[in-house]
Amino acid sequence: MKLTRLAGECEKGTCPTVYGVDGTGDLIVQGYVVDSPEALEAIQVPPGEAAVRIPASLIRRLANAHLG
Template identity: 55%
Template sequence: MAVTRLVGECEKGTCATLYRVEETGDILVQGYEVADAGAVVGIVIPAGESVVRIPAEIIERYAREHLVG
């Protein structure tokens, strides 16, 4: 699976980051574990899925740089 880095919290390293899967266009999200179980109360998380936390700035920055003309 080929992925392209779209935007991240830092330019290098292992920070929260968005990636695009080249073959499908799907987005992969690298984020922080949600350690507070109370933060996900009411969210049904099916087997094979997980919830991660990413800074809102990453989504906002991607939208500014790639979606807003």
Template identity: 45%
Template structure:
């Protein structure tokens, strides 16, 4: 998989929530792992998936 950085929430710093595009016509999101059991139960996250939280500015206006 080829990964290209699209934008970060605290550009130009590399160590923060970041949006990446892959050559599989998908995106990868780096963010803060959600561990709150109440939130995870409410979302009903299936096995093999996880939830991350990112600042709104990371995805607003993203391609």
């Protein structure tokens, strides 16, 4: 699986980042693991899925770079 970095909260290193999966149109989001039982229950994350938290500014950066 080949990934292309689309937007991140920092130039290099490990921080919340959005990647495109080449040839599919899918995205992979790197963020902070949501481990709050209350939050996970509220959004009902099923087996095989995970919830991550990312800054809203990352979505704005992604939209400006690729949709604007």
